[in-house]
Amino acid sequence: MALLEVKNLGISFGGLRAVDEFNLSIEKGELYGLIGPNGAGKTTVFNMLTGIYKPTDGMIYLDGKNITGKKTADINKAGVARTFQNIRLFGDQSVLDNVKIGLHNSYEYGTFTGVFRLPKYFATEKKMDERALEILSVFGLDKEAKVLASNLPYGKQRQLEIARALATNPKLLLLDEPAAGMNPNETQDLMDTIALIRKEFGVTILLIEHDMKLVSGICEKLTVLNFGRVLASGETSTVLNDPEVIKAYLGE
Amino acid sequence: MKKLNGSTKKLISSIAVILVLYIVMSTMQATGNLSSLMSGLLVPVCAYALVAIGLNLCVGYLGELSLGHAGFMCVGAFTSAFFSKTFQNEIPDVPRFILALVIGTFFAALFGFLIAIPVLRLSGDYLAIVTLAFGEIIKNVINVLYVGRDASGFHFSLKDMMSLNMDFDGVVLVNGAQGITGTPRQSTFTISVLLLILALVVTHNFVNSRTGRAVKAIRDNQIAAETVGLPITKYKLIAFTISAAIAGVGGVLYAHNINSLTATTNNFGYNMSIMILVYVVLGGIGNFSGSVVATVVLTMLPEMLRGLSTYRMLIYSIVLIGLMLFNWAPGILKFREEHGLTTKQLLDKFKKKKEVQ
Numbered sequence: 066m067a068l069l070e071v072k073n074l075g076i077s078f079g080g081l082r083a084v085d086e087f088n089l090s091i092e093k094g095e096l097y098g099l100i101g102p103n104g105a106g107k108t109t110v111f112n113m114l115t116g117i118y119k120p121t122d123g124m125i126y127l128d129g130k131n132i133t134g135k136k137t138a139d140i141n142k143a144g145v146a147r148t149f150q151n152i153r154l155f156g157d158q159s160v161l162d163n164v165k166i167g168l169h170n171s172y173e174y175g176t177f178t179g180v181f182r183l184p185k186y187f188a189t190e191k192k193m194d195e196r197a198l199e200i201l202s203v204f205g206l207d208k209e210a211k212v213l214a215s216n217l218p219y220g221k222q223r224q225l226e227i228a229r230a231l232a233t234n235p236k237l238l239l240l241d242e243p244a245a246g247m248n249p250n251e252t253q254d255l256m257d258t259i260a261l262i263r264k265e266f267g268v269t270i271l272l273i274e275h276d277m278k279l280v281s282g283i284c285e286k287l288t289v290l291n292f293g294r295v296l297a298s299g300e301t302s303t304v305l306n307d308p309e310v311i312k313a314y315l316g317e
Numbered sequence: 318m319k320k321l322n323g324s325t326k327k328l329i330s331s332i333a334v335i336l337v338l339y340i341v342m343s344t345m346q347a348t349g350n351l352s353s354l355m356s357g358l359l360v361p362v363c364a365y366a367l368v369a370i371g372l373n374l375c376v377g378y379l380g381e382l383s384l385g386h387a388g389f390m391c392v393g394a395f396t397s398a399f400f401s402k403t404f405q406n407e408i409p410d411v412p413r414f415i416l417a418l419v420i421g422t423f424f425a426a427l428f429g430f431l432i433a434i435p436v437l438r439l440s441g442d443y444l445a446i447v448t449l450a451f452g453e454i455i456k457n458v459i460n461v462l463y464v465g466r467d468a469s470g471f472h473f474s475l476k477d478m479m480s481l482n483m484d485f486d487g488v489v490l491v492n493g494a495q496g497i498t499g500t501p502r503q504s505t506f507t508i509s510v511l512l513l514i515l516a517l518v519v520t521h522n523f524v525n526s527r528t529g530r531a532v533k534a535i536r537d538n539q540i541a542a543e544t545v546g547l548p549i550t551k552y553k554l555i556a557f558t559i560s561a562a563i564a565g566v567g568g569v570l571y572a573h574n575i576n577s578l579t580a581t582t583n584n585f586g587y588n589m590s591i592m593i594l595v596y597v598v599l600g601g602i603g604n605f606s607g608s609v610v611a612t613v614v615l616t617m618l619p620e621m622l623r624g625l626s627t628y629r630m631l632i633y634s635i636v637l638i639g640l641m642l643f644n645w646a647p648g649i650l651k652f653r654e655e656h657g658l659t660t661k662q663l664l665d666k667f668k669k670k671k672e673v674q
Contacts, residue, residue: 115544141546153541155534166534169527170546176555179526180519186526193527233545 066129068093068269069114069237074123076113083109084293087123091237091286096263097271098284098301102313105290107273108150111239114271115147116140128236142170144236148226150245150273156215160206160225163214164197167232172196197232203265204228204258220251224258231266238262240272244279252276256283281305289313328521331606332514338613339510346506354620362616363509364390364570369596369608370516371563376594377603378524379556380536382445384590385432388452389425389561391585393568395459395491397421398500398578402490403466405501414503418512418569425565426558428455433557437550452590459580464491496579497572504573512570513609516563520605523559532556599640 071089075082084106091097099107112118114125116137125133132140146167155163174189201207204224209217214225223243230238243259244252256279262268274280280287280301287304289296291313297304304310342359345351372386397417404413436447463474467487474480478489491497523529531552534542543549572578582588592615600611618636622629642649653659657666 117540117543137540137543138546138548141544147544149541153538155537155541157537158530158533162530162533165527166530166542166547167545169531172527174527176523176526176528179528180522182522189527229545 067091068095068128069271070124070126071114072124072126074110074113074120074125076109076118076121082293084113084290087290087293087295088298089288091269091271093236093269094263094267095269096259096283096285097269098280098287099271099273099290100275100280100287101290101296106293107290108241109293110290111147111241111273114140114239115145141233141235144234145239146230146233146235146237147239148223148230148241148243150241152219152222152226154214154222154226154229156213158214159210160201160212160214160217161194161197161210163225163229164200164232165193167229168193168196169233171232171234200228200232203261220247220254223247223255227258227262231262231268235268238268238270240270240274242273242275244274244276252279255279259283277305324521324525327606328517331609332517335510335514335517335609339506343506354623355617358616358620359506360504360509360570360574362613363506363513364504364567364574365593365596365616366513366609366612367516367567367570368564368593369600369612370513370520370605371560371565371567372593373597373600373603373605373608374520374523374563375557375560376597378529378532378536379553379560381437381440381553381557382442382594383448383557383560384445384587384594385448385450385452385455386561386564386593387585387587387589388448388455389429389564390568390571390589391452391455391459391580392428393421393425393565394572394578394585395497395568395580396424397569398497398572399464399490401503401573402497402500405499410501410503413501414508414573417503417573418566421569421572422562422565425568426562429561429565430554430558432561433554437553437557449587449590452585452587456580456582456585459491459496459585460494462491463489463493465489494579496577498577500572500576500578502573502576504570509570512566516566517605517609519559520563528552528555595637599637599644601644 067090069089069091071087074087075085077083087110099110101107109118113120116135119134123133124131127143127145130143132143155166172189172193174185178186198207198210201210204227206221206225206228209221214222217225227240227243244255247255259270260283263270272284284301286299287301288298289304289310296313297307297310342351346356368386368390371389372383375381375383375386397420400420401413401417408416432448432451436444439447461475463478463481465472465481465483465487467484469484472481472483472487478492481487481489524533531542531547534547535549535552539549596611596615597608599615600607600609619629619633622632625632
């Protein structure tokens with residue numbers, strides 16, 4: 066059974082049909098790409114998958130469980146984490162704390178314990194620090210743990226966002242244009258990072274991307290969206306050679 | 318010893334400063350060197366500082382502007398004063414005051430919680446307006462509330478004293494616009510300072526705990542907070558309730574420091590809410606010790622300017638504007654940075670000097 070199964074997903078904003086009849090099936094461990102011209106509805110699909118938008122029709126199943134229309138926080142607990150096209154970090158907090166917020170649901174102690182610093186507070190905080198540093202070290206960010214997130218350079222902010230998403234221990238990681246605004250070197254680093262996190266965290270990845278070099282370099286399968294509808298879907302090489310896809314991207 | 322991080326160091330040094338001030342003030346009071354005006358201000362200053370700490374939690378960490386914190390202070394004040402007066406002859410002093418503290422705090426927290434449920438669906442200006450209205454409602458309800466007690470139990474009325482229909486020997490506990498009179502005056506300077514320090518420790522620990530991090534995350538970016546699995550409403554409610562509870566403690570201290578507790582615009586209305594907000598903003602949003610400093614300075618200042626009679630409030634407002642510019646105006650901030658006059662640079666200089674000596 067597929068890890069993520071999306072059936073006939075659709076959403077309307079007033080009279081505008083932003084996404085229609087969207088189908089997607091991702092197997093465990095796959096690296097899947099979602100591409101399409103600007104305004105095709107890719108981010109809208111992400112927003113529906115993570116519960117930020119409630120779909121008008123269709124179903125979303127994660128590991129066989131129906132997560133359609135659930136609350137964003139609950140969908141995350143079910144195993145979906147994401148990053149954003151425009152980076153959304155907790156800018157006023159340290160790099161370490163950003164990851165610790167990602168660990169929020171994995172380590173528990175109550176407000177009372179925290180306010181009165183009972184022994185459990187120290188024990189849990191120590192474990193959280195260790196785990197957070199472990200995740201940060203995968204990205205080589207452990208040296209910057211004390212830096213404010215908003216003071217990090219752009220490329221590292223993108224990596225921190227991925228680290229934070231991974232801290233929630235997801236089964237499925239959604240990356241929204243991870244290479245946006247990166248130069249070729251940074252993009253290469255990013256491709257290495259993605260390969261590394263697949264190995265380290267065993268996570269399935271769905272990513273939106275415009276950079277064709279990145280897409281053709283790492284994605285195993287692709288779905289192409291155009292005007293809210295699936296234009297083509299399948300193995301990367303087949304899809305990228307589809308005349309319809311070339312037409313949508315380059316024009317006739 | 319374990320290495321302390323920056324915020325813990327700051328907490329310890331501000332507690333030390335408060336303790337030094339406390340010792341100075343109490344010695345002056347004991348030796349009769351403190352004017353009656355000043356010694357009368359000691360407890361109210363602590364009470365206002367507590368409310369400011371509570372509001373700072375709401376403004377600085379929850380990121381929502383509340384103009385109703387005088388209302389929570391009012392709830393804490395009246396519930397605790399009502400309790401103290403009712404059981405004045407039945408429970409000994411010390412346990413009664415402790416219970417009054419617990420009750421005042423509890424009711425302020427309860428009101429905070431109940432208000433927060435609808436209010437936290439709003440944000441920004443709308444939230445501020447609704448909390449402002451809430452504070453006014455509390456004040457006005459208390460102004461028409463009559464409660465009496467006789468042998469057959471409690472009597473309530475929202476009309477006047479006569480409609481309480483009490484027996485001849487009944488006692489009026491809450492007398493409408495005249496409020497509660499004869500509350501035992503138990504708020505001492507010592508208790509106030511202890512509670513102030515406790516509030517500083519609690520808020521410091523709170524914002525540095527798992528819950529506090531979640532609250533800050535929601536403030537920084539709500540959508541991102543949701544996508545990492547944080548239940549938004551729960552943490553907003555917790556933060557707002559704690560904030561209201563701390564304001565309630567301030568109310569309890571305030572109520573047990575005066576003979577006649579009334580709810581007027583100046584002590585529990587929007588005037589007070591705005592005053593407290595001024596303390597928070599000038600002390601630094603998100604900076605609890607700063608709130609305390611600002612409260613102390615800005616409460617003492619108008620009293621010291623009393624000699625100037627009519628011009629008092631004029632000078633006071635000029636000082637406020639000056640402080641605001643000094644703290645926030647971008648041009649002045651740049652100037653301070655260039656000339657080594659930011660708080661951080663000054664502190665560093667001070668530290669270096671100490672090292673040299």
